[in-house]
Amino acid sequence: MNLQSSEDGRLRHLLTLEGLPRAALVALLDRAQAFLDGHGAADPRMALAGTAVCTLFFEPSTRTRLSFQRAAQRLGADVLGFDASTSSTSKGETALDTLRNIEAMGVRGFVVRHREDGAAAMLAACAAHDTAVVNAGDGRSAHPTQGLLDVLTLRQAKGADFSRLKVAIVGDIRHSRVARSELHALRTLGIGEVRACGPTGLLPDDATLDGCIVGSDLDAALDGVDAVFMLRLQRERMVEGLVSSLEDYHRDYGLTAVRLRRAAPDAVVLHPGPMNRGVEISDEVADGPQSLVLRQVANGVVVRMAVLETLLA
Amino acid sequence: MNLQSSEDGRLRHLLTLEGLPRAALVALLDRAQAFLDGHGAADPRMALAGTAVCTLFFEPSTRTRLSFQRAAQRLGADVLGFDASTSSTSKGETALDTLRNIEAMGVRGFVVRHREDGAAAMLAACAAHDTAVVNAGDGRSAHPTQGLLDVLTLRQAKGADFSRLKVAIVGDIRHSRVARSELHALRTLGIGEVRACGPTGLLPDDATLDGCIVGSDLDAALDGVDAVFMLRLQRERMVEGLVSSLEDYHRDYGLTAVRLRRAAPDAVVLHPGPMNRGVEISDEVADGPQSLVLRQVANGVVVRMAVLETLLA
Amino acid sequence: MNLQSSEDGRLRHLLTLEGLPRAALVALLDRAQAFLDGHGAADPRMALAGTAVCTLFFEPSTRTRLSFQRAAQRLGADVLGFDASTSSTSKGETALDTLRNIEAMGVRGFVVRHREDGAAAMLAACAAHDTAVVNAGDGRSAHPTQGLLDVLTLRQAKGADFSRLKVAIVGDIRHSRVARSELHALRTLGIGEVRACGPTGLLPDDATLDGCIVGSDLDAALDGVDAVFMLRLQRERMVEGLVSSLEDYHRDYGLTAVRLRRAAPDAVVLHPGPMNRGVEISDEVADGPQSLVLRQVANGVVVRMAVLETLLA
Numbered sequence: 001m002n003l004q005s006s007e008d009g010r011l012r013h014l015l016t017l018e019g020l021p022r023a024a025l026v027a028l029l030d031r032a033q034a035f036l037d038g039h040g041a042a043d044p045r046m047a048l049a050g051t052a053v054c055t056l057f058f059e060p061s062t063r064t065r066l067s068f069q070r071a072a073q074r075l076g077a078d079v080l081g082f083d084a085s086t087s088s089t090s091k092g093e094t095a096l097d098t099l100r101n102i103e104a105m106g107v108r109g110f111v112v113r114h115r116e117d118g119a120a121a122m123l124a125a126c127a128a129h130d131t132a133v134v135n136a137g138d139g140r141s142a143h144p145t146q147g148l149l150d151v152l153t154l155r156q157a158k159g160a161d162f163s164r165l166k167v168a169i170v171g172d173i174r175h176s177r178v179a180r181s182e183l184h185a186l187r188t189l190g191i192g193e194v195r196a197c198g199p200t201g202l203l204p205d206d207a208t209l210d211g212c213i214v215g216s217d218l219d220a221a222l223d224g225v226d227a228v229f230m231l232r233l234q235r236e237r238m239v240e241g242l243v244s245s246l247e248d249y250h251r252d253y254g255l256t257a258v259r260l261r262r263a264a265p266d267a268v269v270l271h272p273g274p275m276n277r278g279v280e281i282s283d284e285v286a287d288g289p290q291s292l293v294l295r296q297v298a299n300g301v302v303v304r305m306a307v308l309e310t311l312l313a
Numbered sequence: 314m315n316l317q318s319s320e321d322g323r324l325r326h327l328l329t330l331e332g333l334p335r336a337a338l339v340a341l342l343d344r345a346q347a348f349l350d351g352h353g354a355a356d357p358r359m360a361l362a363g364t365a366v367c368t369l370f371f372e373p374s375t376r377t378r379l380s381f382q383r384a385a386q387r388l389g390a391d392v393l394g395f396d397a398s399t400s401s402t403s404k405g406e407t408a409l410d411t412l413r414n415i416e417a418m419g420v421r422g423f424v425v426r427h428r429e430d431g432a433a434a435m436l437a438a439c440a441a442h443d444t445a446v447v448n449a450g451d452g453r454s455a456h457p458t459q460g461l462l463d464v465l466t467l468r469q470a471k472g473a474d475f476s477r478l479k480v481a482i483v484g485d486i487r488h489s490r491v492a493r494s495e496l497h498a499l500r501t502l503g504i505g506e507v508r509a510c511g512p513t514g515l516l517p518d519d520a521t522l523d524g525c526i527v528g529s530d531l532d533a534a535l536d537g538v539d540a541v542f543m544l545r546l547q548r549e550r551m552v553e554g555l556v557s558s559l560e561d562y563h564r565d566y567g568l569t570a571v572r573l574r575r576a577a578p579d580a581v582v583l584h585p586g587p588m589n590r591g592v593e594i595s596d597e598v599a600d601g602p603q604s605l606v607l608r609q610v611a612n613g614v615v616v617r618m619a620v621l622e623t624l625l626a
Numbered sequence: 627m628n629l630q631s632s633e634d635g636r637l638r639h640l641l642t643l644e645g646l647p648r649a650a651l652v653a654l655l656d657r658a659q660a661f662l663d664g665h666g667a668a669d670p671r672m673a674l675a676g677t678a679v680c681t682l683f684f685e686p687s688t689r690t691r692l693s694f695q696r697a698a699q700r701l702g703a704d705v706l707g708f709d710a711s712t713s714s715t716s717k718g719e720t721a722l723d724t725l726r727n728i729e730a731m732g733v734r735g736f737v738v739r740h741r742e743d744g745a746a747a748m749l750a751a752c753a754a755h756d757t758a759v760v761n762a763g764d765g766r767s768a769h770p771t772q773g774l775l776d777v778l779t780l781r782q783a784k785g786a787d788f789s790r791l792k793v794a795i796v797g798d799i800r801h802s803r804v805a806r807s808e809l810h811a812l813r814t815l816g817i818g819e820v821r822a823c824g825p826t827g828l829l830p831d832d833a834t835l836d837g838c839i840v841g842s843d844l845d846a847a848l849d850g851v852d853a854v855f856m857l858r859l860q861r862e863r864m865v866e867g868l869v870s871s872l873e874d875y876h877r878d879y880g881l882t883a884v885r886l887r888r889a890a891p892d893a894v895v896l897h898p899g900p901m902n903r904g905v906e907i908s909d910e911v912a913d914g915p916q917s918l919v920l921r922q923v924a925n926g927v928v929v930r931m932a933v934l935e936t937l938l939a
Contacts, residue, residue, distance in 0.1 A: 045676070050358070052383060052386070054379075062708060062724075063727055063728075066680075066706050066708065066728060066731060067731055069706060070678060070704070070706060070731045070732060070733070073678070073704040073706075074704075074732075078383070078386040078387075080379050080382060080383060080386075082375060082379065083375075093586075093587035093588070094590075097586075097587060097588065097590075100607060101376055101586060101587075101607070101610050102376075102379060103607075104607040104608075104610035104611045105379060105380055105383045105610060105611065105613070105614050106383060106387075106611070106614055107383070273719075273723075273727060274719035274723060274727075275719070275723065277720075277723075294726060294727070294729075294730040295730075297727050297730035297731060298730045298731065298732070300731070301731050301732055363671070365696060365699070367692075391696070391699040391700075393692050393695060393696060393699075395688060395692065396688075406899075406900035406901070407903075410899075410900060410901065410903075411688075413920060414689055414899060414900075414920070414923050415689075415692060416920075417920040417921075417923035417924045418692060418693055418696045418923055418924065418926070418927050419696060419700075419924070419927055420696070
């Protein structure tokens with residue numbers, strides 16, 4: 001999707017990791033790592049001083065919003081928050097009119113979350129030429145900063161050569177924008193093997209998993225893997241009849257310490273949060289030595305700093 | 314209303330444009346224009362550094378709140394947000410106790426929106442001597458920064474001599490604080506001719522339109538005008554029986570491209586937003602070359618910077 | 627409770643005033659007074675520059691949240707707001723996971739309000755070693771910054787020798803975290819005499835009032851006291867049958883000007899707000915010359931500055 005890059009290859013928006021050139025992806029990871037290591041800039045506060053960034057959330061998300069807010073603060077940006085639940089969209093304004101209005105206020109960066117696939121791309125397509133849109137999750141399509149922080153976390157744990165690695169993605173892949181962005185990033189970085197595992201009803205029936213080893217047997221999927229990417233189970237899936245009960249789901253697809261022993265001894269566990277403890281992940285694993293869940297959160301801030309700086313500085 | 318000026322003529326609050334001396338009004342417009350042109354100050358960030366401004370909204374409004382927040386940020390002020398829906402007013406505290414409390418926290422500027430006429434003036438009357446209140450809309454009475462930004466937009470398009478201009482104000486004038494503030498500002502600046510147009514039930518029955526040419530025929534009202542100030546139709550008006558249907562309203566009072574041709578060829582169109590597309594304004598006009606809607610939004614930020622700086626610096 | 631102090635006596639969290647050494651308590655009051663007097667620091671904005679503070683409110687409170695936000699702003703901190711009503715806790719995340727996540731984003735200070743007793747302490751016990759938790763009210767247990775600001779207000783009015791003072795605490799002591807923190811602070815500062823007064827059903831049946839003169843006759847409790855600490859009556863108490871009606875409550879326990887004459891002539895009146903005017907306090911007293919209610923609010927900001935600086939700088 002060329003919408004997110006200008007003709008000279010500069011990143012204008014971050015809408016998806018699909019098709020993002022490897023060099024651009026690695027540059028974002030390297031920049032994030034530099035911020036983490038404290039040599040991101042002489043004074044990161046000056047990077048976006050005077051620039052305004054708006055979190056434009058049509059679907060609630062405390063954690064992602066706070067992470068972007070913190071990233072913007074650390075770069076010295078002014079942050080404006082727009083929450084659709086108390087907004088004039090309830091007065092019938094379209095998302096596009098909302099963006100154009102806030103843009104006219106002099107805001108240059110938009111962090112957009114929306115329940116519809118393609119919403120962030122639609123807004124980016126209609127935005128002014130110096131406006132940057134970051135997709136903070138649209139429908140089931142993409143959540144690119146989550147994908148970036150996940151592979152940054154994996155790189156920190158396992159090194160930069162992903163071709164030697166086997167990973168498992170487990171859970172509700174069908175409805176997961178996180179899984180899709182993880183898959184895009186892993187492929188671009190030349191991952192050795194991806195196993196996709198979940199109940200049949202929660203596996204996608206499109207090309208999402210092309211090239212993956214797909215199955216519904218968690219034990220088999222975990223066998224010898226270097227990393228497990230767990231997904232959050234939306235409780236709505238039960239209402240929809242895709243999952244019979246939380247207990248059944250935990251029995252078949254919950255990651256427990258016993259199960260995790262099937263993976264490589266130094267395997268790591270990731271989860272995008274918020275975790276349903278006792279459903280897709282047990283307390284023991286969530287808080288155990290192989291869990292990188294909090295490392296992911298820390299990486300999320302620096303990844304978002306790298307993205308905002310790249311797009312806006 | 315002398316509440317908003319001190320004895321030596323200094324502006325202490327901005328509650329209404331009614332009675333605001335022409336020199337004071339023009340000074341605010343000039344200051345706003347200077348901010349827009351980038352020569353507002355050597356470093357606008359220092360203008361209100363260390364000063365705290367609170368957006369005190371008893372009625373929700375995302376856009377006006379964000380515009381004031383951005384204005385305050387650009388002046389370097391600290392912004393505190395008070396949203397009555399999650400506030401202690403639900404515990405029975407009065408608006409005045411709320412203001413006095415936040416004032417006691419060292420906050421000097423209050424941007425107040427309230428559904429009752431006169432609410433901002435009441436708070437200003439009871440506030441401490443160094444507190445400044447900006448009315449961000451009270452009942453049907455006034456929305457002075459909207460009036461200012463509208464005449465600033467008109468001045469940019471048509472020049473400073475308003476005596477040569479004919480303008481139309483169209484829609485639900487009866488319930489509109491925007492229309493009232495526009496009328497105040499236009500009169501003060503010596504507008505040549507104002508035509509007020511809307512269905513009979515939405516025209517005011519008081520002195521609001523004194524001196525205007527009042528009617529219910531939109532085609533006649535548009536004939537040869539230099540600018541059209543459209544108003545938002547509140548959907549509640551149908552429930553109240555003041556409007557029969559959105560379709561009827563659009564047919565009789567919706568500004569379409571065809572209709573706009575009755576105005577002067579270089580006529581401009583303003584709307585305070587959010588727009589009901591297909592009701593009071595067609596997409597073609599809203600997004601067309603004569604629309605200044607986004608210019609109004611941009612002017613809103615600098616007008617509010619001018620107001621906050623004038624009151625607080 | 628040693629959780630809040632490190633082995634070398636440094637304050638790590640502020641969870642309760644119970645057991646806080648007198649020297650530590652007085653140091654906080656002195657520091658707050660210095661901020662109030664304008665000689666808190668050469669540039670208070672630098673004290674917490676680059677440090678992030680999160681208001682983590684699981685129970686709504688506009689005023690306390692704004693007061694902490696203002697305190698953090700004045701120290702130059704970045705503020706992040708977490709409001710449980712729109713948060714992922716609704717997705718089943720625990721308060722502890724929420725804290726750990728925001729902590730992983732690089733946030734070092736947490737201002738926590740929660741309806742459960744001990745919630746802030748639980749979070750402090752599980753937090754990272756360089757994280758500081760300030761209890762902004764937990765259940766009925768404690769609201770230490772309110773206690774601090776109340777004794778600071780009393781000290782300003784009556785001097786530092788509390789042993790000569792007689793005070794009354796009036797109202798719903800049983801359910802009040804404010805009363806408990808006031809009692810802790812007053813005892814630590816060697817208060818001469820505390821009278822606790824309220825209807826029997828609203829008096830605690832535990833050790834809360836040890837050492838106090840307890841009774842249900844307001845006139846007797848007020849007789850000759852130097853200060854009256856009024857408490858807010860939660861309207862829920864009527865539903866629970868603990869109070870028969872607001873009228874009865876006002877007749878028996880409302881502080882009116884007539885009643886206040888029983889206190890010492892220069893007695894002062896405090897109330898944590900928001901006030902139920904006409905219930906526990908009359909307008910005449912609330913706005914009268916003996917009321918220190920707004921002084922308390924002003925002191926709240928500097929007390930919170932002192933606490934945040936002590937814990938985080």
